Amino acid sequence: MNRVAIIGGGVAGLSAAISLERRGVPSIIVEREEALGGLCGELGCKGVERCVRCDVCLARDMVAQARSSPLIERLGRAELRSVSGQPGDFRLAIRVGGQGHRLVRAAVIVCATGGEPFDAHLDKRLGYDELADVVTSLDLERQLSAEGRFLVPSTSAPPKKVAFILCVGSRDERFNTSYCSKACCKYSFKLAQGLRAIDPGCAITIFFMDWRLYDPRENVRAWASGDSGVRLVRSRPAEVLLGEDSRPEVRFASEKDAIVEVEAFDAVVLSVGLRPARSAAELARTLQVETDAHGFLRSPKGEPCASTRPGVFLAGTCRGPKEIVECVKDGAEAASKAIAFMGGVG
Amino acid sequence: MSDGGIGVFICSWGSGKDPKLDMDGLLSFASGIEGVALVKMIDRICSKPGQKEMIAAIKGSGTDRFVVVACSARTKRKLYRHIATSSGLHPLAFEVASVREQAAFVHEGPEAQRKAETLVRMAVEKVRLWVEPPFEEEMPALRNVAVLGDGLMAMAVANEIMAQGLTVDLVMSGGSPKGSPPYIFSNQDEMDRALRSMAEASSDPRMTTIKNASVLDFQGPPGDFGLVLDVAGEMVPLRCGAVVLAPEPRMELRTIDGSPAPSAQELIARGLRRIVILPSGASSGIGCSCMTPRGTLYALSLVDAAPGIEVSLMGREARAMDWMEGLQRLAQEKGIRFFRIDGEPKVEGHAPTVITWRDPLLGDMRLQADLLLLDTVLTPEVQSLAKAFDVPVDEKGELLSIDSRLRPGETVRKGVFAARFRVGNMLYEDMALEAGSVAARALEMLSMGTLEVGGAVAEVDQEKCSACLGCLRVCPYSAPMIGQAGKAEVRMELCQGCGACVALCPSRAIDIYCFSDSQIVAQSRAALGKVR
Structure with missing residues (x-):
């Protein structure tokens, strides 16, 4: 018995499965949804004129790779109910949609259940509840990937002026999310580039706190200074309200002088961060692992991808916010740790 | 050259889900190509029943090479190789027409169909001229x-x-x-x-x-x-x-003349009270580390040891992740100041040094420092x-x-x-x-x-080689050598199939298996509609 059970078939779980496969170790992916791909699978390519390295295709490639591998078994619409046995010989009770329960034996468990995008309804001041033309980055992304363009929800017309508000539900103590979500300023930059490429008549304003792009090719300042249709404002808007012409109005502290400005936009995009999955606490109980102060599954300091229980490893955003590439690395590392736990191979 | 004829397998990827391509039309198009002995629609090649069906068809037909009309080889190459070997063929005896990525995803209507047909024809023409590579054996790897x-x-x-x-x-x-x-x-x-x-x-x-x-x-x-x-x-x-x-x-805080950052005790002894830390790569924004915990930690260590010391940190973005955000707050509570730089800071004078810069929020700024430290990366x-x-x-x-x-x-x-x-x-x-x-x-x-050796590797035609040494010079992997016959030979285990020597060889003596000149020409002719 050297099989690894992977809970979750998003990029981190897929990366673990593929890494294990390359080293001849069989695995079984337990995925809650019908299809593999996770949150990444819902996103769309952000390249319009050229590739902007959003990494979304990585997920598609990995799904294809996993599907065609004889060493990777997949259980769709499957949910982990309980874990018994001990490290080295776990027994997982899994409920498979429409097929009743299944007992899976595995030496090691890799948990890659992911996080969740921040629910924009929670931040009442930003108007996601009340204003039709306030959307989340995910809403925008889904529309872009399905239809190849973005229309203002209330008028169904192409927008002429769009605002992005970064760090929504990130670096915000009100929601116990004081951490940086790592991915949002990167994907927002790419989404904004996409909108500009689709419609050069659409001006974009980005309200940001700090840019945390590390790739020198992703120079947001150079992009903004070379494009008159783009404006960067270092400010965290306080509110989004309904304006007189029924467009959303953003209230923010001006960069120039310390005064409050109000500006109307056709649409406001809330760039939502990542938070722990709603099911994380229950999952932690099932797996008998600990969570951290924010509710993510906890890796002991200095031991990436380990959990607080031997034989159970963590990969991807279930253990904290991460971008796609980091999830891929995490998967490989969790696979490596799993193999080492089983005594190494080959 | 193919003796047993070419097999063409079309993946239906869940029949009819993709209205852009007419798969049945593609099937009849492929049947019309000369030398194609077998054409078959497979319900999802990546599924296990699909693979079985395809293997059985190859075995039963006597074809010795095939074309897969499906998704890109980028993700599926391994699977197609598995199908080839399971059918008793050479693992590289196939070509892929990736009609999904290159036609269905990027074109509409008749244009998509036309391109899909062209891709199929190109793949058939290329695989037709496929020659079995000399080796595909495995060599033990050192552990x-x-x-x-x-x-x-x-x-x-x-x-x-x-x-x-x-x-x-x-x-x-x-x-x-x-x-x-x-x-x-x-x-x-x-x-x-x-x-x-x-x-x-x-x-x-x-x-x-x-x-x-x-x-x-x-x-x-x-x-x-x-x-x-x-x-x-x-x-x-x-x-x-x-x-x-x-x-x-190595990452170090250094003074402007290159010596290491002094300890708190030294600073007190030398009467240096106002400390400013600048990133060495201030203008690029990359490697800007002052606003990150390394600078912050150093500043904290100074302030904790000698409360009279004033430390100012400058940088572009606050790149603090995880628990480190709390560290910056702690530092601010202890009186450490953070400034943002916009553009290049100007540094003048010595003890005190005057630093002027533009802060995006506060405008033009000026600060005096008894000691200026640079955050350097070596x-x-x-x-x-x-x-x-x-x-x-x-x-x-x-x-x-x-x-x-x-x-x-x-x-x-x-x-x-x-x-x-x-x-x-x-x-x-x-x-x-x-x-x-x-x-x-x-x-x-x-x-x-x-490990696998061979496959798409270069081979030198000894008759044509004039031993000009061009390939030896151009190869990034040192694969070619001059053999006993005084002619170039490519050491297969070193060759990565990059094609640099093929392009360079003035005698056109070098060719790559699976990517031979004749194959590329045939493929290109097919692309341009020049049918055999």
Whole structure:
């Protein structure tokens, strides 16, 4: 018995499965949804004129790779109910949609259940509840990937002026999310580039706190200074309200002088961060692992991808916010740790 | 040339779901191509029943090569090879027409269909001229990894590899592991543990440490590399299955004349009260580290030791992740000031030094400093390793990964892996993850025990070769050599099939299996509609 059970078939779980496969170790992916791909699978390519390295295709490639591998078994619409046995010989009770329960034996468990995008309804001041033309980055992304363009929800017309508000539900103590979500300023930059490429008549304003792009090719300042249709404002808007012409109005502290400005936009995009999955606490109980102060599954300091229980490893955003590439690395590392736990191979 | 005829298999990918392509039309189009002996629609080739059906069809028909009309080979090559060998064919006896990515995804209506047909024809014409490559055998791989680096990163890579039962040769440029590591530790305990595991690794019997070594030569195929090291003036050979490059930059706070940052006691003794820390790469924004915890931690250490000291940190973005955000707040509570720079700061005078800059929020700013410190990053190992292994360096001064996204850790050189370093802002934990994932790449390659050799490799037509030595010069892998007959020969185990020699050869004596000139010409003619 050297099989690894992977809970979750998003990029981190897929990366673990593929890494294990390359080293001849069989695995079984337990995925809650019908299809593999996770949150990444819902996103769309952000390249319009050229590739902007959003990494979304990585997920598609990995799904294809996993599907065609004889060493990777997949259980769709499957949910982990309980874990018994001990490290080295776990027994997982899994409920498979429409097929009743299944007992899976595995030496090691890799948990890659992911996080969740921040629910924009929670931040009442930003108007996601009340204003039709306030959307989340995910809403925008889904529309872009399905239809190849973005229309203002209330008028169904192409927008002429769009605002992005970064760090929504990130670096915000009100929601116990004081951490940086790592991915949002990167994907927002790419989404904004996409909108500009689709419609050069659409001006974009980005309200940001700090840019945390590390790739020198992703120079947001150079992009903004070379494009008159783009404006960067270092400010965290306080509110989004309904304006007189029924467009959303953003209230923010001006960069120039310390005064409050109000500006109307056709649409406001809330760039939502990542938070722990709603099911994380229950999952932690099932797996008998600990969570951290924010509710993510906890890796002991200095031991990436380990959990607080031997034989159970963590990969991807279930253990904290991460971008796609980091999830891929995490998967490989969790696979490596799993193999080492089983005594190494080959 | 095909004796048994060409098989064409069309994947229906769940029949009818994609209205852009008429798969039945594609099927009848393929049947009309000369030399095609078998055309079959398969319900999803990536499904197991689909694979079985396809294997049975190949076996029953006597075709000796086939074309898959489906998704890209990028993700499915392994599967198609599996189908080929399971059907008793050569593992490379196929071509892929990736009609999904190249037609259905990018074109509409009749245009998509036309392009799909062209792609099918191109693949058929190419596979028609496929010649069985000389070898596709597997060569045993050596089961040790050479890890090059002096710091914690190299040790972490070594630890990970040894944990999986392989042995490590640690090649250090210096005489002992480097002292203060350039990572950010969350607490003293984490740092102690890191240093302890480093010490444990050094005494692990699975590790051989070679000190004061530099690389003189690097030869051989992946799986059986031969290094020649200069160890304190002596030539020492080293064989290994894979190489991991794990150089670690040194990051230091230095004064403007290059001396190390003084301690709090020294500052008090010298009467230096106002300290300003600037990033050395202020204008680029990359490697801007003052606003990150390294600068903050130093500032805190000063303020804690000598409360009268004023420290100002300058930077562009606050790049603090995780628990480090709290650190900045703590620093601010203790009176440490953070300033943002817009553009290039101006530095004038000496003791006091006057710094003027533009703050995006506060406008023009001016500050006097008794001591100015620069946050500097030194990467002495990177250049020498890059040179020794012929791995390019990127614009950040890091070893270039072949594709840091698709294949993190791999370099342009197969079997040579490189750990990357996020300058200025690397948590110890991030480093451990990087080390682990790079080690995993090397282990993936070696743990199966065998490697494939041959396939798409170059071969020299001895009749045509004039021994001009062009291929020897141009080959990045040192694969060609002059054989006993005085003509060039390509050592198959070294050839990576890049085609550089083919393009250069003035006698047109070199061709690559699976990508021969005649195949490319036939394929191009098909693309231009010039039907046989």
